[in-house]
Amino acid sequence: MNIGDAAKASGVSAKMIRYYEEIGLVPKAARRGSGYRDYGEADVHRLRFIRRARDLGFAVEEIGELLALWSDRTRASSAVKAMALSHVEDLRRKRDEIDGMIATLEGLAACCHGDDRPDCPILEELATETAPVGPPPGPPRFGRPGGRAPQRS
Known part of the structure; x- marks a missing residue:
């Protein structure tokens, strides 16, 4: 899906998705032959996680830590x-x-x-x-x- 579709599906604006990519909270999206970003369900799931953490008031740095913990299946x-x-x-x-x-x-x-x-x-x-x-x-x-x-x- 393109960035507009990912924004709708996740509740995160396209501008914020670009920002999250820029600072490394979201991996750089794959690019289509046309140059448009291409997002999958895993990307949307990650964006929803970020949106929910932001809604709870976590800072960007803390969200990065939470994402790392979320990805680490051996975490405590x-x-x-x-x-x-x-x-x-x-x-x-x-x-x-x-x-x-x-x-x-x-x-x-x-x-x-x-x-x-x-x-x-x-x-x-x-x-x-x-x-x-x-x-x-x-x-x-x-x-x-x-x-x-x-x-x-």
């Missing part, structure tokens, strides 16, 4: 399990970082009046050199002594 499943559990820890760390970013942005948005005035605690926080990640400490100060919000007229 403990090596695969260790990779999976290590990846779970990476995902948990990323989730914690995202949760911190969400908390920070929610806290900042709660401090912002969102009206026609130019003062904005969100922009003020982004402008600080070392903006912390996580909920803002204490009540918002709004740049005034005593931390009181400006009174509306």
